[in-house]
Structure formats: structure tokens, C-alpha cells
Amino acid sequence: EAEVAQSPRYKITEKSQAVAFWCDPISGHATLYWYRQILGQGPELLVQFQDESVVDDSQLPKDRFSAERLKGVDSTLKIQPAELGDSAMYLCASSLLGRAAYEQYFGPGTRLTVT
């Protein structure tokens, strides 16, 4: 069964350093999402792509976060500089278009710890 791939699974970084996460969606899924999940809370959307275009980045802290999906396939989320409050699980999800867009498939996530 096809899955969403994410790497790394775990990342520990020091405050003020740069960090990057990678996501490879299920083949053929045009829509890709990045979510942040703080411990004890539900995931919150950071950014949504349709193909290579950003559809929604209203919740992305643009002073330090950036995301790209250059060829409309895999995606990278970057944080620079990292802050203590960025410690969280970063989840990537993908979906098809149209009615099948209801169902999002999630990757295993990257757990970030900022020290």
C-alpha cells in the first residue's frame, strides 16, 4: 500500500539553528499539506499546496518558516532560526483532487526537539 514518506523521523536541534523536513506524498496526489502538532493538541495546518502552488499559508509563521514544492511532487519545510516553541511533531499529508480530496493520508511525522 502506498504511503506518505517523511524524513527525518526525529530531529534535535539547538535554538537559532536551521532545520529542514522532507515529505514525499503518495504518487498522483496533487494536494500536499504540512501540519504542526504540539504535544497534547490536534494538528494545525501550516501550509497547503496544490501541485507546486501554495493554496493556503495563512497559519505559516513566515518570518521563520518556509515551504516549497518545486516540481509539484515532494516538499520541504524549513525553519530558520528554530525557537524553543517550535518543538512539536510535523506531519505531512496528501490527497487527491475532487471528491477524493475528503481523505487525507498522513505520514509518520518528524518529531522536532529544540534545545
Added chain:
Amino acid sequence: AQSVTQLDSHVSVSEGTPVLLRCNYSSSYSPSLFWYVQHPNKGLQLLLKYTSAATLVKGINGFEAEFKKSETSFHLTKPSAHMSDAAEYFCVAGPQISSGSARQLTFGSGTQLTVLP
């Protein structure tokens, strides 16, 4: 705008007894609704989804949920809990039914289910 409220942050049941996880939603339209499960250090897995007229939805692993529009509820149930059901469960509201649009999901805050032997 829409919101999801999971009424219990923790639920504890004995193995073999019924499970009830409560969820209420608020939306200006008729949303699609989902339940996802998250095991420790794992990604989110879809349990079931409501996107049609069938108000009783059956999912994987014996779970089901009933959509009650009059109560704006979408509670998750299972007749008999198993140890492997211990996990965090999220009630989620999605795009308007039949809109066919890819929109963000709105997650509840989660319910941690503990299953006692």
C-alpha cells in the same frame, strides 16, 4: 468557520467493554466528518469518514460513528474494547459535503483512550 469539540480528554475502559468517544462540531455548512487514530510515534490513520447520507458509518477495527445533525454530534463507538485500541483519537471536520474541494481539516483536541486489562 468550523470547530470541533471532543468532550473528554481521557477515557478509560476495561478490555471487552464498550467504548464511547464523544465529539460535537460547529459549522456554517454541512461538513464531512472523520475519526482518525494516532498510536504513539505513528502517523494518523483514518478510522472512518462521513461524506454521504448514510448517518451510521462503519470503519476499521470494529469502530462506528453516528452522524446526528440535530445534535451536531459524531460520536465514535465500539462494542468491545481491545488492548490494541489504546491510542489517541481525533474527531475531524473537513470540507463541505459534495464541494469536491481540497480544504484543510479542523481537528479536535483529541481523546486519549486507555484500555485496562
